[in-house]
Amino acid sequence: MTTPALTAPAFHRPADLADALAHLAEHPGAVPIAGGTDLMVAVNYRRARPEAMLDLTGLAELRAWSDEGDAIRIGSGVPYARIVAELATVLPGLAAASRTVGSPQIRNRGTLGGNLATASPAGDGHPPLLACGARITIASTAGTRTVAADAFFTGPKRSVLEPGELITAVTVPKAAGPQQFLKVGTRNAMVIAVCSFALSLDLDARRLGTGIGSAGPVPLRAREAERIDLPWADPRRFDDALAAEFGRRVAAAASPMDDVRGTADYRRHALAVCAARALRRVWAAAHTEGSGR
Amino acid sequence: MPEPTTPTPPRRAAGGVGTHPAAPAGPRPHAAGVGTSPARPEAEAKVNGAFDYASDLHFDGMLWGHTLRSPHPSAGIRAVDTAPALALPGVHAVLTAADVPGKLHYGLIDADQPVLAAGEVRYQGEPVAIIAADTLDTARLAAEAIRVDYEVREPQCDPQAAVDAGNHFRYQPVRLGEPVTAEAAVIIAREYTVGMQDQAPLGPESGAAVPTGDGGVRLHVATQWLHSDLEQLAPCLDLEPDRIHMVMAGIGGAFGAREDLSVQAHMAMLALATGRPVKMMYDRAESFLGHVHRHPARMRYEHGADEHGRLVYVKAHIVLDGGAYASTTDAVVGNAASLAVGPYEVEHVAIDAWGARTNNPPCGAMRGFGGVQTCFAYESQMDALAEALGLDPLEIRRRNAVAQGSRLINGQIIDAPSPAAPAVVGSDAVPQAGTAPSPAPPGAAGADARPFSPLADMIDRIREIPVPAIPAARDILDLPGGTGNTTHGEGVRRGVGYGVGLKNVCYSEGFDDYSTARIRLELEDGEPVATIHTAAAEVGQGHWNLQTQIVRTELGVDRVRLAPNDTKVGSAGSSSASRQSYMTGGAVKAAAEAARALWTDRDLADGPIEATRVFRHRATKPMDAITGQGDSHVQLALCVHRATVDVDVELGLVKVVDLTCVQDVGKAMNPNALEGQIHGGTAQGLGLAVMEELVTVRGEVKNASFTDYLIPTILDMPPMRLHIVENADPEAPYGLRGAGEPPTLSSTPAIVAAIRDATGLALTRVPVRPEHLTTGRPS
Numbered sequence A: 001m002t003t004p005a006l007t008a009p010a011f012h013r014p015a016d017l018a019d020a021l022a023h024l025a026e027h028p029g030a031v032p033i034a035g036g037t038d039l040m041v042a043v044n045y046r047r048a049r050p051e052a053m054l055d056l057t058g059l060a061e062l063r064a065w066s067d068e069g070d071a072i073r074i075g076s077g078v079p080y081a082r083i084v085a086e087l088a089t090v091l092p093g094l095a096a097a098s099r100t101v102g103s104p105q106i107r108n109r110g111t112l113g114g115n116l117a118t119a120s121p122a123g124d125g126h127p128p129l130l131a132c133g134a135r136i137t138i139a140s141t142a143g144t145r146t147v148a149a150d151a152f153f154t155g156p157k158r159s160v161l162e163p164g165e166l167i168t169a170v171t172v173p174k175a176a177g178p179q180q181f182l183k184v185g186t187r188n189a190m191v192i193a194v195c196s197f198a199l200s201l202d203l204d205a206r207r208l209g210t211g212i213g214s215a216g217p218v219p220l221r222a223r224e225a226e227r228i229d230l231p232w233a234d235p236r237r238f239d240d241a242l243a244a245e246f247g248r249r250v251a252a253a254a255s256p257m258d259d260v261r262g263t264a265d266y267r268r269h270a271l272a273v274c275a276a277r278a279l280r281r282v283w284a285a286a287h288t289e290g291s292g293r
Numbered sequence B: 001m002p003e004p005t006t007p008t009p010p011r012r013a014a015g016g017v018g019t020h021p022a023a024p025a026g027p028r029p030h031a032a033g034v035g036t037s038p039a040r041p042e043a044e045a046k047v048n049g050a051f052d053y054a055s056d057l058h059f060d061g062m063l064w065g066h067t068l069r070s071p072h073p074s075a076g077i078r079a080v081d082t083a084p085a086l087a088l089p090g091v092h093a094v095l096t097a098a099d100v101p102g103k104l105h106y107g108l109i110d111a112d113q114p115v116l117a118a119g120e121v122r123y124q125g126e127p128v129a130i131i132a133a134d135t136l137d138t139a140r141l142a143a144e145a146i147r148v149d150y151e152v153r154e155p156q157c158d159p160q161a162a163v164d165a166g167n168h169f170r171y172q173p174v175r176l177g178e179p180v181t182a183e184a185a186v187i188i189a190r191e192y193t194v195g196m197q198d199q200a201p202l203g204p205e206s207g208a209a210v211p212t213g214d215g216g217v218r219l220h221v222a223t224q225w226l227h228s229d230l231e232q233l234a235p236c237l238d239l240e241p242d243r244i245h246m247v248m249a250g251i252g253g254a255f256g257a258r259e260d261l262s263v264q265a266h267m268a269m270l271a272l273a274t275g276r277p278v279k280m281m282y283d284r285a286e287s288f289l290g291h292v293h294r295h296p297a298r299m300r301y302e303h304g305a306d307e308h309g310r311l312v313y314v315k316a317h318i319v320l321d322g323g324a325y326a327s328t329t330d331a332v333v334g335n336a337a338s339l340a341v342g343p344y345e346v347e348h349v350a351i352d353a354w355g356a357r358t359n360n361p362p363c364g365a366m367r368g369f370g371g372v373q374t375c376f377a378y379e380s381q382m383d384a385l386a387e388a389l390g391l392d393p394l395e396i397r398r399r400n401a402v403a404q405g406s407r408l409i410n411g412q413i414i415d416a417p418s419p420a421a422p423a424v425v426g427s428d429a430v431p432q433a434g435t436a437p438s439p440a441p442p443g444a445a446g447a448d449a450r451p452f453s454p455l456a457d458m459i460d461r462i463r464e465i466p467v468p469a470i471p472a473a474r475d476i477l478d479l480p481g482g483t484g485n486t487t488h489g490e491g492v493r494r495g496v497g498y499g500v501g502l503k504n505v506c507y508s509e510g511f512d513d514y515s516t517a518r519i520r521l522e523l524e525d526g527e528p529v530a531t532i533h534t535a536a537a538e539v540g541q542g543h544w545n546l547q548t549q550i551v552r553t554e555l556g557v558d559r560v561r562l563a564p565n566d567t568k569v570g571s572a573g574s575s576s577a578s579r580q581s582y583m584t585g586g587a588v589k590a591a592a593e594a595a596r597a598l599w600t601d602r603d604l605a606d607g608p609i610e611a612t613r614v615f616r617h618r619a620t621k622p623m624d625a626i627t628g629q630g631d632s633h634v635q636l637a638l639c640v641h642r643a644t645v646d647v648d649v650e651l652g653l654v655k656v657v658d659l660t661c662v663q664d665v666g667k668a669m670n671p672n673a674l675e676g677q678i679h680g681g682t683a684q685g686l687g688l689a690v691m692e693e694l695v696t697v698r699g700e701v702k703n704a705s706f707t708d709y710l711i712p713t714i715l716d717m718p719p720m721r722l723h724i725v726e727n728a729d730p731e732a733p734y735g736l737r738g739a740g741e742p743p744t745l746s747s748t749p750a751i752v753a754a755i756r757d758a759t760g761l762a763l764t765r766v767p768v769r770p771e772h773l774t775t776g777r778p779s
């Protein structure tokens, strides 16, 4: 933190992105605020004392999503409630993850942009973005760049986001098959993930995508697990042993630690269970009548 | 204030007072009286957000107070430099132990807790300095600017080691019969652990102190016991008690957390030092450090039973961790010891209970108060005995159930309720007012030659209520893991378990427990209006409403007002120990009866009537220091729970799908509020069973937030089926029995028993964590 602000922070609510970016360039101390569900908690505890705030909720382009053909471009300011309500068919994995975030109030305010910028290892939006191969669009007065979701995070609460930059959108390929998101928590709702797992099955490319949450310093892909041989030719040959092997590979890709939410051992175990279940579910969904594509 | 319409009160027939309302001849049913569920006077304001909680207090020109707390569980303080804080603009006062005007320590039972740490700190979060500033933020920055030179020490965090070293607040043994030589056919010996639960009231500690201009101070504070606060404060502030006026501020939950002082002395010192009103309000993290918790416990139990499952002996070694300061540990140990066996008959007993002194966070009052920890242990033992003997868990409890005339382990004989007329209302729901009593229950008389056993009766009742059927296809929200989508039925197993709890009501062990009520009756627009004045804390339990119900019943008046709770009336005692309906209810009833008697001889047109009454329950005796014997309890309350759980045995996630409860309440004073108390108490027990634990590592709290201190949500708490039994206690007002705590005892062991049933694991620790069911099973 810089000099503590003892007066109310200066507040700017731009109406378009160019204004927002220019303001940010001029006022490096201005902290962007979208839903405020991470930032205001920090302010409340005085872990953050922003001298100025840049309110992003007036930027229409951040609060809309668009169909780009084979992908959906989601404005960084679209709240979870809308992802659940409007995108569950095309992006079932992300919608399932969004459904697990906080409470209805939090889902009405909280955004993917805020989730990414906070870069908590427990952010529930992250694993499905990794599993689906999403790309993150970042803008500043210097221009625009896109970063793959699995290259966005650099450490706990750290990302490639530079001062002066805003996340404008997240582009997620439309589901090409069943997707799953499982989140383990010690409470049945409104709980921070002890660990989580996202899986997407691409029936066209015959490919698996994975994302592990809350079991490492950053969200992780389980690349060895993604490479597992699936019985595409004879789907009935899929068995519990294969699912279990997939689970083992996912658990091996994690690097969890012991903390107040759970032990590293438990996280690895739970990931193996969740991954095996996820694979069984997507495989069954893809190969039973009336589902899949 | 709700003013339900009721028939016009009868007019006095003669006496020349015309049409002025006259005193009723005695208590009589009233549409919003005892036994009904009128809307609470404060309900609308609470629902629409208009209710003023302590955190909403505001006074013109007020400053904000803040507390600097020790980051270390144990350290010497070499020096405190407040100059950098005082130098900040907007800072009006920075006070340390050197500025305490009077006595340096306070406490509920022993005055051992420093107002501000002097020379050393004994737990993480101990207050070291206090600041008054223009804004809360400035006060916090000032706290960060204070330089404290700590000499960090190794904290003593192992309660057993502390006991071994003689560091305990109380040791209470109980001895009965010949426990050393007693022999049993079946012996179960296990060790149980209970984690540190927090009351987690949603309203943080908050209040405001306003200098009165004559050297005194008025405190607006959310507390459970205004007069005890006053008694502790006055010597610390070096003020005569009459210079301190304590006024209740809106309470956002308590559960024991508001029994000890928090902001009181600090804001009063700051107000007196600055001559300005000072408000204090903890944030969530500070709240977790700024109040006492439920004592964590380690308990070694040995139960011996004969081949029929009848208890022969119980031995227990119980260590409760009291943390750094005494708080109410003394009384908690007394409860743990005297209730250590539960509501069961046993001839030979050897209980040793300690309250250890450590550098862990101080522990004190929380709903269940010493009864919760041992209940988990003895109920687990009863289940283990049943399993060893191939007995049904309800049957073993029934065989050992205390009855009329039974002796508890403190030697006390159970003398209530009367077996003659067990009145029962309700079936699968909370009773409606006016429900006819059911016929005498099985076990009331006849078939059993034994005297009436309310517990055996309750056990028979819960057996009659069917375990819920499993719905076939269900939403993930109904499954373990809930919104997390972790199971669609994979790995899910069902289990059923039972728990029985015995809790003392009111203060025990010879404490002079009383409450005071004042009632004023006057005419307004020709109508009688009653105003009730007590100091009793409305902590959410519905006590204000209950007072108005009693007055309507006793005086037949429709219009009843509540004067603000403050110290201008006598003490009401604490809103704790399930005692307020009994005690302040008793005082209000007595004052109303006195007012009625006065009214009979007078015309209200001649002026108001006022009556003040003090109510005491029957005297109790201390526990003998060596044998634990003594009639230490006033009233005993029973609750029986059945839990049905679904467990994802692969992930160790639990969903409690049903909780059925049979509770004896003596009299359902307000069925709606009663239902709320049973739901709430049960939920708190559920929290302890599967999630609630304040985790400390080497004396440091690791989860002082609602992110990581989890309390049950609506998805974790199933709908309940309640069966209310009303076995009147002839000694208590209206025959009532304190109801707020018992469900907190029995729901925890019931849920854990159900998880054992589903998993086959022994489970000797609560809360049960997912790893205990999977990777980290205790061997």
Ligand SMILES: Cc1cc2nc3c(=O)[nH]c(=O)nc-3n(C[C@H](O)[C@H](O)[C@H](O)COP(=O)(O)OP(=O)(O)OC[C@H]3O[C@@H](n4cnc5c(N)ncnc54)[C@H](O)[C@@H]3O)c2cc1C
Residues within 6 Å of the ligand: A031, A032, A033, A034, A035, A036, A037, A038, A039, A040, A041, A056, A076, A077, A100, A101, A102, A103, A106, A109, A110, A111, A112, A113, A114, A115, A116, A117, A118, A122, A123, A124, A125, A165, A166, A167, A168, A190, A191, A192, A193
């Ligand atoms: C009660 C509660 C429950 C919660 N439960 C969950 C949960 O279950 N799972 C979960 O993952 N999270 C949870 N959260 C955390 C939070 O809701 C999410 O991380 C949410 O996605 C944050 O989004 P926001 O729009 O509110 O972010 P904000 O609080 O507005 O911002 C967060 C951070 O991101 C920055 N920022 C915001 N938008 C942008 C942008 N477009 N470009 C650059 N920087 C930006 C801000 O400057 C700030 O640093 C919970 C929070 C609360 C209070």
